[in-house]
């Protein structure tokens with residue numbers, strides 16, 4: 001799906017309850033009271049849409065990439081929290097006292113029903129806690145998997161509490177049409193989580209993989225190859241990524257996203273290039289061939305298949321080579337007539353992976369900390385280096401695919417824009433989006 005279409009679909013879903021509530025023929029109230037209800041309604045629908053923006057839907061990740069989806073997820077969570085925080089304060093000067101017989105649509109009063117209010121207050125506090133914990137996640141010492149489980153359970157709890165609060169305390173939420181809309185939207189949100197963590201793993205269980213080999217690729221990097229166990233493998237495009245689970249049940253949260261480094265045209269085996277980083281990646285070297293693995297994928301929007309540009313520029317920093325290697329391998333294997341240039345940066349010479357396979361034709365190696373006898377480029381991949389490697393017409397016509405450290409990607413994206421490449425010709429994947 002195209003980014004604009006996705007944005008329109010998001011806005012339509014988020015504003016649907018607000019628009020429907022406007023159609024309810026309720027007696028008018030003061031503007032600040034309407035604003036209070038409106039912000040509460042918006043905050044709830046945004047919280048529900050967060051389930052869909054959690055990075056595990058192929059149509060979304062293929063349309064805009066997982067890094068963009070996750071940053072949007074983070075931004076919308078903070079916006080929903082801001083709306084929710086304002087929501088009760090805007091009811092100021094509205095008399096309370098529950099639903100009075102003479103005020104059935106709560107034109108003049110807000111509820112004091114304890115149950116209806118307490119679920120709202122609990123959701124309010126939990127939402128603030130969830131967002132703060134997510135912002136400070138990297139500073140906290142617990143494992144990523146623990147945080148992810150807490151985040152998911154917290155989100156389901158918030159959705160359930162908000163549903164109760166909205167349909168029992170809300171002036172609009174208590175109307176039948178809104179009641180059923182909220183039930184349907186909450187069901188779809190929680191259902192999407194169940195789909196990702198219950199239905200997909202069930203499907204994956206039937207499509208198990210087996211580790212074929214684990215090979216060192218120089219300093220703290222490994223190539224892990226898996227082979228399908230009794231099925232035809234994964235249909236993917238070069239440049240995409242998948243969630244990899246090695247040695248655990250398909251229902252386990254112990255899975256990590258990795259770009260596929262092998263080419264689709266190379267056959268059913270799938271290879272990953274993995275850099276040691278945390279608890280799982282540091283143990284990759286100890287994985288035994290034959291270990292059962294599961295793959296959830298493909299995801300991502302880096303593929304260059306079918307693009308009209310006459311050339312493909314691949315700019316890789318460190319393990320960011322993985323998706324670009326898949327693209328390069330696919331182009332070489334299929335005899336793709338488009339021109340291609342790879343710029344591959346590392347800090348030291350022992351970090352360069354796949355050097356024999358990559359060769360020197362159309363490949364520029366860059367080291368920021370080169371040895372004395374280094375014949376490649378030295379320094380960082382920056383604008384000046386890009387100008388040495390690419391001709392003006394290549395900046396004007398080629399598609400540029402970037403993957404590497406955030407600082408490198410920021411500098412190169414800005415430089416490409418300066419050289420006239422529009423965003424439609426710049427594709428990128430970020431491995432970390434905090």
Ligand SMILES: Cc1cc2nc3c(=O)[nH]c(=O)nc-3n(C[C@H](O)[C@H](O)[C@H](O)COP(=O)(O)OP(=O)(O)OC[C@H]3O[C@@H](n4cnc5c(N)ncnc54)[C@H](O)[C@@H]3O)c2cc1C
Pocket residue numbers: 066138143144145241255256257258259260272273274275276277278279280281282319322323429430431432433
């Ligand atoms: C789209 C994408 C493609 C990637 N491709 C590659 C690749 O080809 N090669 C490579 O070496 N690395 C890749 N990464 C990074 C890789 O996922 C992390 O380095 C790895 O998950 C770290 O796991 P760990 O258990 O070793 O470390 P941990 O200490 O558990 O995690 C370190 C950090 O990695 C990230 N991370 C860990 N688990 C997950 C998860 N399940 N979902 C999302 N993020 C997670 C989090 O930011 C976390 O803070 C990719 C990341 C993304 C998002």
